[in-house]
Amino acid sequence: MNKIGILGGTFDPPHNGHLLIANEVLSALKLDKIWFIPNQDPPHKKKSCSITNEDRMEMLKRALNGNPVFDIQTIELERTGPSYTIDTIRMIREQYKDHQFYFIIGADMIEYLPKWKQIDELIALVQFVGVKRPSYSCLTEYPILYVDVPAFEVSSSMIRERLKDGKSVKYLMPDAVIEFIKERHLYGK
Template sequence: MKKVGILGGTFDPPHYGHLLIANEVQSALELDKIWFMPNHEPPHKKKPESVEDEDRLHMLELAIAENANFSIQPIEMDRKGPSYTVDTMKILHTEYPDHQFYFIIGADMIEYLPKWHDIDILVNLVQFVGVKRKSYSHQTDYPVLYIDVPAIDVSSSMIRDRVKKGQSVRYLLPDSVIDYIEEKQLYGSSKSIRLS
């Protein structure tokens, strides 16, 4: 039985916080792989419309390129409309019957679990792995494995805002992703703006 961690998100853009969480969970639980699962349209928040799915996918490929244990699972990006985790996991269980799935969620999502679509079915399809953060409650009636991860206070929205303002994002995300953002002039950036 292969043990696979799944880290979902918009990855708009992917940053070191995502990579750190994936690495720490893989190490702590001795997982075989981490699948990064970008979604097309998350049901719980509106996706920014400034960047195409292809750009997010390419940035994610660049971000994980140096880790052989990281790969991309594009199933939710391939489906149009909102993607519910329970539907995705039903499909993955059928396609990968020899895999045990560990679904990684942030502390904000632990509190939100009761509102997840068909959560009572989903808890039988995955083992939730919660990343602890001091400012959030970790109380839940659902089975969650908790992993301590060093705090890195970075978010995709903060990076998008900094890029738009022409501020440095060095050390917040991989240089290859910064280069791509500059080259494609994403998030309101300009080729004349140096982000390092």
């Protein structure tokens, strides 16, 4: 049985924090692969209007290039409407019956779990993996595996702000992603 970690997000843009989390969870839980699943329409936050799905996909491809255990699944980009995790997990489990799935979330999402659509069914379908972050509580009634990840305080919103202000993002994201952002004049200056 293949053990697959799932890391969903807007990846607007993808950064080294995403890669660090994926690698640490892969190693700690001895998973076979990590699937990165870009959201179409995340119900809990507003997606940046200026960046197309095609640009997000290209940045993610460049970020993952050369790592054979990191893959992209476009299941959420292929359907319309909000990207609810329950819908995605149902579809994936139907398609990949011989896989065991681990859904990776940050501590900010652990606090938000009671508000997730059909959370009780979702908990029965997938094993949640929590990644701890400073200033967030990991207390929850839900069964979550925890993985310690070295602190690396970076976020897509912080990177977008730095790019808008003309500041450096070197070492916050892969060079190939930085080059693509420059080529396409994404996120401002």
